[in-house]
Amino acid sequence: MKHTLKIFLVILASFVVIILTKVIWVHVAMRNVGTFETEKTEILERRNYLLGKINTTPQQLIDKMPAAVGRQFQGEWAIYSLSMLMQALTNIARLYPETREEHIRYADSLITIALAPEIRYYDKMRWFYEDPLESLDGDNSHLSYISHVAWMMSNYKALGGDMKYDALYDTLCATLNRRILGSPSLNIPTYPNEPIYVPDMLVAIVALSNYARQHNGCYQSTVDVWLQKAKTEWLEPSTGMLQSYLSKPLYTTDEDDDINYTPVWPLSGTYAATNCSYLTLINPEFAREQYELLKHYFLQRSPIVGIREYYDEDCLFGYYVDAGPVLLHLSPSGTAFALGAITYFGDSTLRKNFLHTAELAGFTVRGRDTRHYLLADIALVGEAVSLAMRTSIPE
Numbered sequence: 001m002k003h004t005l006k007i008f009l010v011i012l013a014s015f016v017v018i019i020l021t022k023v024i025w026v027h028v029a030m031r032n033v034g035t036f037e038t039e040k041t042e043i044l045e046r047r048n049y050l051l052g053k054i055n056t057t058p059q060q061l062i063d064k065m066p067a068a069v070g071r072q073f074q075g076e077w078a079i080y081s082l083s084m085l086m087q088a089l090t091n092i093a094r095l096y097p098e099t100r101e102e103h104i105r106y107a108d109s110l111i112t113i114a115l116a117p118e119i120r121y122y123d124k125m126r127w128f129y130e131d132p133l134e135s136l137d138g139d140n141s142h143l144s145y146i147s148h149v150a151w152m153m154s155n156y157k158a159l160g161g162d163m164k165y166d167a168l169y170d171t172l173c174a175t176l177n178r179r180i181l182g183s184p185s186l187n188i189p190t191y192p193n194e195p196i197y198v199p200d201m202l203v204a205i206v207a208l209s210n211y212a213r214q215h216n217g218c219y220q221s222t223v224d225v226w227l228q229k230a231k232t233e234w235l236e237p238s239t240g241m242l243q244s245y246l247s248k249p250l251y252t253t254d255e256d257d258d259i260n261y262t263p264v265w266p267l268s269g270t271y272a273a274t275n276c277s278y279l280t281l282i283n284p285e286f287a288r289e290q291y292e293l294l295k296h297y298f299l300q301r302s303p304i305v306g307i308r309e310y311y312d313e314d315c316l317f318g319y320y321v322d323a324g325p326v327l328l329h330l331s332p333s334g335t336a337f338a339l340g341a342i343t344y345f346g347d348s349t350l351r352k353n354f355l356h357t358a359e360l361a362g363f364t365v366r367g368r369d370t371r372h373y374l375l376a377d378i379a380l381v382g383e384a385v386s387l388a389m390r391t392s393i394p395e
Contacts, residue, residue, distance in 0.1 A: 075122020
């Protein structure tokens with residue numbers, strides 16, 4: 001009996017020590033969170049960590065993505081890591097202008113990596129082994145790869161980059177514009193025989209919107225028409241939120257191009273949050289409307305603050321490739337992406353609460369001039385998304 005009691009007390013004491021250690025750790029990690037001036041060291045150290053991991057050879061970057069998700073998602077996570085870090089560099093240069101010149105050099109390197117065959121292989125693989133950069137005069141979508149590279153190049157120009165990529169940037173945006181306008185619904189699929197993923201379409205619209213600002217309104221009409229259809233045709237009826245997915249006609253014959261996509265799949269917290277944050281880069285008014293709806297339907301305030309993966313059903317535990325491990329209803333990806341809109345609209349209290357949740361889940365680790373969440377060793381893309389979103393401010 002005494003032996004059993006002793007074991008119980010040891011276990012209880014160990015548990016209390018772990019909890020106290022975590023509380024102290026979180027308190028220390030959060031002590032400078034509040035303004036971009038107090039967060040400057042942390043933001044730059046997180047940037048340093050990501051550059052050390054992502055600014056590498058293309059194959060090494062692919063190898064840093066978990067093999068368990070398969071080659072397609074390794075490629076997707078790699079291109080997302082590149083484009084999110086590029087967005088973070090652009091945001092940080094606005095926050096701290098003295099970093100702009102060095103960020104131009106980093107941005108150049110990231111684009112070089114993104115253009116490598118190893119990075120674009122995931123898209124080539126899904127499009128019947130047709131290379132996305134060698135088929136720009138064709139009609140297959142290649143939406144995922146082309147839109148992210150175009151977005152990266154738009155940020156290179158926003159940072160003050162030279163004309164090195166201008167010709168390809170022009171061609172990529174012209175190709176996206178032609179393919180979008182070639183569809184009666186103004187939507188093109190990420191991959192054959194899959195639904196329209198609205199966040200993927202929004203990456204293309206972000207790229208075209210950025211191009212329009214840099215080129216006297218070129219392609220702005222496409223952006224405007226797409227947004228108008230989004231506001232009138234692609235809202236989920238019961239919530240008024242932009243759909244996560246649109247319907248799934250086969251994309252194997254010419255006739256399929258004439259099918260109008262309609263909302264049919266349920267909303268996802270991950271995609272709803274991503275939509276909101278991407279929209280801040282295109283149309284702040286529409287983004288604000290969607291942000292208020294996101295908070296109304298998806299925001300969870302207790303026991304842990306964050307974005308639920310489903311607003312109308314419970315999910316105590318689950319796993320989805322895009323969302324990550326769902327725990328206590330919360331979507332890790334949705335919570336990270338929502339930080340973009342939260343930061344953009346200056347919702348400082350909620351931003352601090354979300355960063356507190358990130359610390360509870362992520363455990364910040366510090367090195368020499370670097371800082372990152374412990375989980376970045378497993379999902380590097382999450383670290384890149386978090387930095388891009390927490391630094392998202394109006395131009």
